[in-house]
Amino acid sequence: MKRFTGQDRAITDGWRPATRAVRGGTARSEWGETSEALFLTSGYSYDRAGDAAARFAGEQVGMTYSRLQNPTVEMLEQRIALLEGAEACRATASGMAAMTAALLCQLSAGDHMVGGRAAFGSCRWLTDTLLPRFGIATTVVDARDPQAFVDACRPETRVFFFETPANPTLDVVDLAAVCGIARDRGITTVVDNAFATPALQRPLEWGADVVAYSATKMMDGQGRVLAGAVCGTQDFIDNTLLPFTRNTGPTLSPFNAWVVLKGLETLDLRIRRQSESALAVGRFLEGRVPRMLHPGLASHPQHALAMRQMAAAGPIFAFEVADRTQAHGLLDALQLIDISNNIGDSRSLMCHPASTTHSGVAEDKRLDMGVTEGLLRLNVGLEDPLDLIDDLDQALRAVGL
């Protein structure tokens, strides 16, 4: 029986997080492989026609088609659910597939959603452009202020959607307060937890209903594949999310699922080391640049809140220089840190959001959410932080800072 323990919640729920990350969800085949098997198959066969009929009727356990189920993808879903402390999880092809599915599966024309102002560019596009096109009204609020959610509520408000910490300004949302406001009104909270991951922050413990991920970021952690995930109650996943994803097909490939399974085994180690390095780099930059946006530093206005709901501040932070010219000049002077708009990688990466990740957001909205022309976002990787500090030091000097 030992080979099935990774999928038995009666056993796995008793495991501590590090054990869950390595063994959660593992289902061994008859070969007894130690590493998870990669099932590259689109279909499944049945011994008898009656078995096929029984599986389609939901009367027999088993897989029917890889848009709906795949053994490797299922191992990942169970592992993420365990790490999150969620009843169930559904993996998707990318983080944006997860966000889109988590919202469209439950919203209909006539409904209203309140969204956080500081958000990943494509998440803002969902809120500002896609949902309204289908008759779903949206209001964007400064999510740092719980009262803003109260003030934006209407009788038809169905969902609150926000990130914390938010991309790229590192706004922190008070999870207990905002989720409490939603609970009192029967509103569903959808939290984009890509920056923190379940290793640092578990929104369900603060009262969130649905947690959605770009697993492309810290979960893969080595810049290899795109992936996403949606976590929630079994009822939400089975009866609200699955009818949407099964029929629209934002399915994760088994290969990508396998890569993320391997990534999760080291998530805790990586994110804690990268968080420590990000603090060291942040302390170096503080005082050297005009403005720091790092929730792990006491200078961040929401530092206390961030430390209350997160185990560490994470590997990503932002800072401001004078303008676009100085920001681009600093990027061009880097010799070690790459110019890249990705985050969550084991390599240190830096980008200028206003001209890349947030260039699709209208300028007035960009400034309103704090994405100024001088803003730079840094993902601190697994390199020695002293080498990163040396690189930043020479690049800052090159632009006169």
Ligand SMILES: *Cc1c(COP(=O)(O)O)cnc(C)c1O
């Ligand atoms: C990257 C990111 C996404 C989108 O994820 P993809 O995997 O790139 O589709 C969504 N939200 C946040 C906060 C992100 O950082």
